[in-house]
Amino acid sequence: MNNQFRLDAIMEQILSPRFMQDRHQHRTEHMAAIRQRIQSHTAQALSAEEEHDLLHMCEEEKIARDVYLQLGERWALRPLVNISGAEQAHMDAIAALLTHYDLPDPAQGLAVGEFRTPDFQTLHNQLVERGLRSELDAIKVGLLIEELDIFDLVEARSRARQPEILAVYDDLERGSRNHLRAFFRHLQRHRGEYVPQYLSLSDFEAVAWSEREEC
Template identity: 55%
Template sequence: MNNQCSGNLRQGRGMGKGRGRGGAAGRGLGGAMGQTLTLDEMPDRSAHRQEHVAQMRSQIAASPRSVLSAAEQEDLLLMREEEKIARDVYLRLYERWGIRPFGNISGSEQAHMDAILALLEHFGLPDPAHDLAVGRFHNPQLQRLYDALVEQGLRSREEAVRVGLLIEELDIDDLQKAARRTDREIIRRVYDELERGSRNHLRAFYRWKTQLGVSYQPKHLTPEVFTTTALSPHEDCALSA
């Protein structure tokens, strides 16, 4: 089972802010800790991710269509590009440093982008990421954020790990806020699914933080929630890898 899987949409909300499972340390990487790989050496999880996205698309297509509020629309448009930031930054940092989580998780972020795109299509909203190249964004604020994160992450492996942690805690916080601004079940299910994946990504980068002795102060989650989430067990998805 890979740590980019996020769980089954039918399971509802998992461990949100303040509800993390603490106490137990996350699963170790064994011999994978400290390992760097080329793209050709990365395990191919594309088939599994495609199956997982297909499951989400099926559930989205079966859900009722209705006019979304302005807040719901803004959140979906933002999350589409925010997931693209994660994917694009991780692709760039994996190319530079070869740190395994960046390669693995960039594929998972593509699946997150695909899930949000399915919601945009279902509710008749335009895709702000349509035809945008890697590293390019429709939202000027997000473009500046991407540029700053890449610049920071290219300085060193330690800074790259800090960038990974920052992106994942930002994703968790924004997904939780967006989920509170909608009462549509299918949108909340997708947000919950993506949040579960982001918690697993946070755990992966936290293991590298520990291995490299990187100092890090959370910016978007409280220190208690950040640490509890990072040290809690990996959350498996329902689909077999």
């Protein structure tokens, strides 16, 4: 079963057909707008940092998607299943930038749970192992992934110069903030506690307690 079929199969078990249809249409239209925005700019030479950040974010978004897919199969929690689809959209957005700049896609051809970079492979394995312990642990893994994503996107944005890259990073960061809010709501329902690992407590709480953003 390829990655997209696996994602669709899991989502069909949990989400209503109408919700899936609406969500798919929204993501398709949103991705088309992102590609159009990227293609409206002429590809300029990137700095070594910009190239590294794009490749890094590609694998980091794959970690999010792959971990959520596997934990979603085990726990069938709605945020895991729904957000795994959003992470696929994040991967597609980064892939569009890689194509625009003629850079190799480090996620291409790899199955769920496979990574080219050893550090990402190790992190993936650790997160899956942790998240399989319980539903609460899976929620905490989701929070960890999203705050790492936000932290790295902020750093990458500070080094980016190209408007199309900045636009995609902004879009992904909004999405990650929404994902963090979703996992935080489930943490509250489970009466769990979580200590931020990458964001400061004030930055984490500023996101967690704020309203959902349109993206």
